[in-house]
Amino acid sequence: MDELLTEFLTETNESLAELDVALLKLERTPEDNDTLSFIFRLVHTIKGTCGFLGLPRLEHVAHAAENVLGKVRDGSLPATPHTINIVLTALDRVKAIVAGLAATGAEPAGDDSGLVAALDAVAVGEPTPSTGPAEPAPREPAPRPETVAGQPAEPAVAAQTIRVAVEVLEDLMTLVSELVLTRNQLLQLARSQETSDFAAPLQRLSHITSDLQEGVVKTRMQPIGNAWNKLPRIVRDLSHETGKKIELVMLGADTELDRQVLELIKDPLTHMVRNSADHGLEAAADRRAAGKPETGRIALNAFHEGGHIIIEVSDDGRGLPVDRIRAKALAGGLATEAELASMTDAQIQRFIFRAGFSTASRVTAVSGRGVGMDVVKTNIEKIGGSIELKSAPGQGTTFTIKIPLTLAIISALIVAAAGERFAIPQISVVELVRANRKTDGANPVIERINNTPVLRLRDRLLPLVNLNDLLALGATAQETGGAHIVVAQIGTAMLGIIVDRVFDTEEIVVKPVAPILRHITMFSGNTILGDGSVIMILDPNGIARATGIGASGESKAVGAAADASRSGDRTAMLLFRAGGPQPLAVPLGLVARLEDIPRETVEASCGAPVTQYRGRLMPLVPMSGRVDTNAPRQPVLVFADGDRTMGLMVDEIVDVIEDRLHVELSTASPGLLGTAVIGGRATDVIDTGYWLEQAWRDWFRGKPKPDAARLRRVLVVEDSDFFRQLLLPTLDAAGYEVVGAASAAEALRLRDAGATFDAIVSDICMPDMDGIAFARIVRESGPWAHLPLIALSANAEPQDIEAGRDAGFTDFVAKFQREALRASLQQCLAEPVAASPEGIM
Amino acid sequence: MTVDLLDRQQAGIDEEQVFVTLTVADQLCGVPVLGVRDILGEQAITRIPLAPPEVAGSLNLRGRIVTAIDLRRRLRLAPPEAGTPCMSVVTEQGGELYALLVDQVSEVMSLKAVAFERNPATLPPEWSQFSAGVYRLDEQLLVVLDVGRLLALSDAG
Numbered sequence: 001m002d003e004l005l006t007e008f009l010t011e012t013n014e015s016l017a018e019l020d021v022a023l024l025k026l027e028r029t030p031e032d033n034d035t036l037s038f039i040f041r042l043v044h045t046i047k048g049t050c051g052f053l054g055l056p057r058l059e060h061v062a063h064a065a066e067n068v069l070g071k072v073r074d075g076s077l078p079a080t081p082h083t084i085n086i087v088l089t090a091l092d093r094v095k096a097i098v099a100g101l102a103a104t105g106a107e108p109a110g111d112d113s114g115l116v117a118a119l120d121a122v123a124v125g126e127p128t129p130s131t132g133p134a135e136p137a138p139r140e141p142a143p144r145p146e147t148v149a150g151q152p153a154e155p156a157v158a159a160q161t162i163r164v165a166v167e168v169l170e171d172l173m174t175l176v177s178e179l180v181l182t183r184n185q186l187l188q189l190a191r192s193q194e195t196s197d198f199a200a201p202l203q204r205l206s207h208i209t210s211d212l213q214e215g216v217v218k219t220r221m222q223p224i225g226n227a228w229n230k231l232p233r234i235v236r237d238l239s240h241e242t243g244k245k246i247e248l249v250m251l252g253a254d255t256e257l258d259r260q261v262l263e264l265i266k267d268p269l270t271h272m273v274r275n276s277a278d279h280g281l282e283a284a285a286d287r288r289a290a291g292k293p294e295t296g297r298i299a300l301n302a303f304h305e306g307g308h309i310i311i312e313v314s315d316d317g318r319g320l321p322v323d324r325i326r327a328k329a330l331a332g333g334l335a336t337e338a339e340l341a342s343m344t345d346a347q348i349q350r351f352i353f354r355a356g357f358s359t360a361s362r363v364t365a366v367s368g369r370g371v372g373m374d375v376v377k378t379n380i381e382k383i384g385g386s387i388e389l390k391s392a393p394g395q396g397t398t399f400t401i402k403i404p405l406t407l408a409i410i411s412a413l414i415v416a417a418a419g420e421r422f423a424i425p426q427i428s429v430v431e432l433v434r435a436n437r438k439t440d441g442a443n444p445v446i447e448r449i450n451n452t453p454v455l456r457l458r459d460r461l462l463p464l465v466n467l468n469d470l471l472a473l474g475a476t477a478q479e480t481g482g483a484h485i486v487v488a489q490i491g492t493a494m495l496g497i498i499v500d501r502v503f504d505t506e507e508i509v510v511k512p513v514a515p516i517l518r519h520i521t522m523f524s525g526n527t528i529l530g531d532g533s534v535i536m537i538l539d540p541n542g543i544a545r546a547t548g549i550g551a552s553g554e555s556k557a558v559g560a561a562a563d564a565s566r567s568g569d570r571t572a573m574l575l576f577r578a579g580g581p582q583p584l585a586v587p588l589g590l591v592a593r594l595e596d597i598p599r600e601t602v603e604a605s606c607g608a609p610v611t612q613y614r615g616r617l618m619p620l621v622p623m624s625g626r627v628d629t630n631a632p633r634q635p636v637l638v639f640a641d642g643d644r645t646m647g648l649m650v651d652e653i654v655d656v657i658e659d660r661l662h663v664e665l666s667t668a669s670p671g672l673l674g675t676a677v678i679g680g681r682a683t684d685v686i687d688t689g690y691w692l693e694q695a696w697r698d699w700f701r702g703k704p705k706p707d708a709a710r711l712r713r714v715l716v717v718e719d720s721d722f723f724r725q726l727l728l729p730t731l732d733a734a735g736y737e738v739v740g741a742a743s744a745a746e747a748l749r750l751r752d753a754g755a756t757f758d759a760i761v762s763d764i765c766m767p768d769m770d771g772i773a774f775a776r777i778v779r780e781s782g783p784w785a786h787l788p789l790i791a792l793s794a795n796a797e798p799q800d801i802e803a804g805r806d807a808g809f810t811d812f813v814a815k816f817q818r819e820a821l822r823a824s825l826q827q828c829l830a831e832p833v834a835a836s837p838e839g840i841m
Numbered sequence: 842m843t844v845d846l847l848d849r850q851q852a853g854i855d856e857e858q859v860f861v862t863l864t865v866a867d868q869l870c871g872v873p874v875l876g877v878r879d880i881l882g883e884q885a886i887t888r889i890p891l892a893p894p895e896v897a898g899s900l901n902l903r904g905r906i907v908t909a910i911d912l913r914r915r916l917r918l919a920p921p922e923a924g925t926p927c928m929s930v931v932t933e934q935g936g937e938l939y940a941l942l943v944d945q946v947s948e949v950m951s952l953k954a955v956a957f958e959r960n961p962a963t964l965p966p967e968w969s970q971f972s973a974g975v976y977r978l979d980e981q982l983l984v985v986l987d988v989g990r991l992l993a994l995s996d997a998g
Contacts, residue, residue, distance in 0.1 A: 174903075174904045174905060175904075177904040178903055178904040420887070420888060420890075471890035471891060472890060472891060473890055511906055513908075514899075514906075514908040514937050514939070515935065515937060516893070516896065516908065516992070516994040517889060517892055517896065517908065520889075520890075520891045520892060522890070522891060523889075526899060526906055527906075528901050528904065528906065532901050533885060533887060533901065534887040534898075534899045534900060534901050534906055535887060536887070536889060536890070536899075
């Protein structure tokens with residue numbers, strides 16, 4: 001059934017139920033004007049909608065009933081039982097027709113002339129033959145239609161939806177948010193207890209809570225298509241009235257947004273589409289003369305962008321007439337001639353948003369009644385949105401409405417500046433760059449032009465803003481040390497936001513800020529994080545406006561380049577302390593689990609500490625060389641490999657930080673790989689291989705070496721010393737002869753020198769020549785052209801994998817997936833290599 | 842509200858109004874109890890950059906975000922000495938929750954309309970614009986705060 005019709009039936013059934021009650025009330029208290037107006041309104045609505053939907057029978061009956069009620073309301077007709085009766089009879093008929101409509105989707109056949117005549121007779125005050133004070137009105141002047149005979153009294157449509165006040169949903173949402181916070185606290189508590197009877201039910205509770213949250217959020221979301229489904233009809237009617245040929249294109253109808261917002265933009269959108277059809281598009285003849293297709297096009301496009309919903313209403317009509325707007329602005333005293341002279345066309349076009357401004361020289365039935373775009377703009381701004389327009393003479397006009405998702409859940413990157421945390425919508429974050437404030441080391445350096453910071457990013461200049469300065473956070477400007485730069489995409493422009501720290505990403509519920517804070521354009525909302533703290537959500541577009549970026553498409557090239565190699569080297573690092581105050585780090589991917597075991601479960605076996613872990617003995621290695629026997633609990637990092645596990649005893653697990661990793665190698669102390677700057681602090685990165693061997697002397701020699709007769713040779717191309725150090729022993733242990741190369745160029749030198757390998761494992765992100773370029777060169781020609789090529793990447797997103805495969809990589813393995821790498825190598829080497837440049841897709 | 846109270850007084854009705862009493866910089870003040878949603882102790886408050894100086898920040902009240910207004914700043918009073926405890930009175934205005942940061946929240950008092958008076962003419966504007974009148978208590982005076990005016994930050998001079 002037509003969606004409009006379904007909606008009509010639901011509404012009408014509700015109205016009819018209310019009408020019954022109200023009419024009976026009126027019969028008891030005929031003087032009750034409120035009830036009378038209420039009844040009149042309901043019947044009037046039914047009549048109006050019927051006409052709109054093309055339901056003639058319903059319209060006739062409702063119209064006749066409305067006439068009677070109108071007279072009663074005016075006082076020209078008393079609300080006698082007879083009058084009420086005849087109206088009730090009419091309502092019964094309406095019910096019958098509606099029931100038939102619900103069952104078949106079309107009005108049942110039938111004759112209402114008798115009923116209508118009776119109603120009309122009452123309306124003009126004629127005493128109908130049957131009129132007698134006590135005598136009931138003729139109940140059935142016309143025979144009840146056949147189709148309705150067997151229908152149930154209450155149509156099924158009524159039961160399918162239920163109307164709930166938005167406040168109820170709002171309250172539910174608040175309660176669910178609280179529930180989620182409580183759940184998180186419980187989980188935190190449960191984590192500190194190794195075995196707990198609560199674990200299993202808590203897990204279930206957690207799942208149910210998540211489902212519940214999702215469900216409640218869903219109740220508030222509706223596809224924007226719901227606000228659009230009346231537009232095709234409106235456009236069709238307009239097309240008839242104006243004699244223009246109009247095609248309506250709707251894209252992104254399934255873009256979901258908050259129901260309340262949806263209701264509020266319905267009317268502005270309708271108004272804008274009317275405007276486009278009436279003023280925007282030219283008549284067919286004019287279009288032909290202008291060399292355009294006869295059929296004009298109005299396009300609606302909705303999509304999510306940076307925590308907002310963008311709705312574009314565009315037409316390919318004549319565009320906004322700058323001259324006429326200028327003349328009108330001058331005539332209306334909105335601006336002086338001098339002011340107008342200094343304005344750009346775009347600025348002049350914005351006058352249409354001013355109150356009382358309508359360029360339509362004549363008032364049509366459709367639009368141009370003086371309440372125009374200013375009302376649209378006010379309504380959109382009321383819900384925290386904004387409207388922009390772009391218009392080119394002869395090519396058309398595009399309105400871009402931006403509305404915040406008041407209750408949408410978005411993914412946001414949490415950053416900190418001057419000790420305070422902020423959320424940046426993930427959708428506008430292109431990449432994260434680690435930079436130095438002074439020249440030292442390999443990171444790019446923030447340079448200054450007349451004190452304005454900029455960064456060279458892939459041979460382009462990226463404008464930077466310091467979040468600290470921008471928000472006047474008042475921290476003294478740092479002159480040295482590292483900084484994180486969040487590269488944000490704003491429209492077509494790119495902007496780097498300097499922050500002190502970058503935390504994780506979190507799913508957040510965007511809440512609008514209090515009205516007294518709405519003037520701060522830097523924020524698009526605020527939210528409550530998982531830990532219960534309130535945090536402001538930065539609006540990259542507001543930041544761009546505040547810094548004067550965004551108008552030009554200047555930085556587009558950087559954006560494209562950034563998209564091509566978005567991966568970045570961000571690695572989640574586990575920070576912990578052991579035997580000293582300074583933090584130590586290990587890539588989180590290497591750690592199987594984090595455990596916090598009670599002290600008494602640490603036992604001794606042959607003088608070395610062990611613990612029973614999942615039914616087996618697990619050797620424990622004290623990181624600091626000694627065991628603190630006083631602490632009641634012992635934090636342990638568990639490393640696992642196959643069925644062997646090993647626990648590294650540390651003093652305290654501090655944090656998990658996602659950061660770019662650049663390890664400066666130092667071989668001074670065993671057990672440490674070197675030092676890296678993590679979260680702004682110099683941090684020692686531990687050599688897991690060393691500690692694993694402390695527990696199991698033969699950790700890396702545990703597996704029987706396959707095919708010992710001839711060792712397969714594997715080339716590892718990896719710029720990071722750290723990862724190379726990590727990969728070489730792993731692959732060595734897996735039975736390969738491994739050679740490392742620190743860059744693609746070095747690998748190619750090996751090739752040209754005649755080195756032979758059975759497979760190549762290469763990193764994707766490398767300076768100078770990246771893995772993609774390297775793969776292309778290898779595949780192009782030479783002795784390595786048909787070797788299996790395995791790509792290593794920190795984050796393997798589908799588009800990265802696609803790019804890798806295009807370049808000739810045989811397989812894609814995420815970094816630290818030791819088992820996956822082994823399996824991949826085994827597979828590549830077991831089969832005759834089918835990979836040829838042509839056959840890779 | 843002022844008018845309302847005066848009317849009652851003039852009408853001689855011996856009606857009582859209930860107030861939550863609080864102190865800010867040693868001055869006893871009151872807000873109508875019906876407008877108070879919650880009383881909070883010391884809270885973690887997130888600073889809001891670029892906000893008006895009277896806005897102390899925002900806090901989380903059982904999943905709702907509450908904007909905290911520093912009453913001392915709003916009344917142009919000196920900042921409290923370090924270590925002074927801080928409490929807040931949560932009120933609702935136009936569907937939004939606001940917390941008024943005060944020094945101390947004390948008891949709930951029921952006050953007779955006969956003890957009510959208009960603002961003394963000499964009350965400085967910082968106070969008179971936010972005061973809806975004064976109650977004469979036995980020991981001291983209680984200033985009735987006009988919460989609506991206090992929260993109308995955009996009007997602030």
